[in-house]
Amino acid sequence: MKPFLLLLLFCSCLSIYSQDFNDIDLKEIPKEIEDINSLILKEPTADNYYLRGYYYYQIKNYPKAIADYDKAISLNPNNYKFYYSKGNTSIKIKNFKQAMDCYTKCISLNSTIAKAYFNRAYSKSMVNDAKGAIDDYSKSISVNPKYVQAYENRGMLKRQLNLHREAIQDFDKVIEINPEFTEAYQNRAFSKAILSINAKSDFDKVVSLSPEDPEAYYNRAIYFINFKIKGDYCSDLKKAKELHFDPAIELIDKYCKH
CATH class of the missing domain: 1.25.40.10 (Tetratricopeptide repeat domain)
Structure with a gap:
């Protein structure tokens, strides 16, 4: 089976929360x-x-x-907010070890802060501790069962570890909570494709939700080509090119008749 010619960047969907103050x-x-x-x-x-x-x-x-x-x-x-905010700032300067220590102290003072688990998970993922990050995302979900981004990030890490069936379950949960979450459909599509599960409807959904995103068309075309799915992948590649996504040009020359 050919690999995808384009995958979403792993970090593209990971996010952290800023500090909890009003806009200024x-x-x-x-x-x-x-x-x-x-x-x-x-x-x-x-x-x-x-x-x-x-x-x-x-x-x-x-x-x-x-x-x-x-x-x-x-x-x-003894104020957990001080450690939480220092942790957020530590992430900004890419001192992830310091950030993890800050969130750990924050959690020891207040174990009900889902964002602290989430941000510690993010920090762990940045130092390649995927399993530790998954554990913390699970803890953030236990505090807030509707934590969409925690499910999404956990699913991405599971996908990185080739735990695709578990990843799909997380992406399912994201979509259940927020049916307009484009990245969840895209990530679920990748995992389904790797498991040889029909992913066309997910790629179609990404295009419908993001009609101005050239990668949506490009990825669907790659899926059709790699897995020999019937579909007008040339139109997708031409649309990606029209939206100024240059990698589509080579594939048009290779696969599409002029």
Whole structure:
């Protein structure tokens, strides 16, 4: 069996959650930092350092954000939010070991935060601990059974480990919760195809949900070609080319009559 000529990038669907604050106008942050600097001189509390850390995080000054979170933690080591936010910031600078430690501490203080398990799972996946990540995604799901992205990410990792039947079950759950989740249909289609299960309806669904995505047409064409499925794959390849997806050009020359 020929491999797919194109797969979705593994990390393309993985995501983490940002910190839980209301939206703020970034243009106002320098003034907010000035104000909090003055406030800290009078009231150097953990919450004030934490707030300034959040402002630094928003303007992508991650080293200063972490320094402020560390100060907040030194003043109040029992607030799970401080560790959670430091973990998020650690991911931004790709310090995944530090991030995992932060989420572990967060969870030890509050075991009901599904996002902490989720983000720790993401961090584990970034250091190639797929099995550990799957375990944490399962824990996040146990806290929040409708956690769509946790099912999706867990399914992708299972697919990476060639656990395609289990992966399909996760993608099934994503689609049950959110029938418009395009990536779940795409990922389920790949796993079905590898198991020689008819995946045409899933590839069709991806095209219907993302009609302006050239990869949707390209992947469906590759499925038709590789698995000798009857279908107008040349039209799909030409549509992908029309949408400026250059890899389709070579296949049109090879498989399609002009």
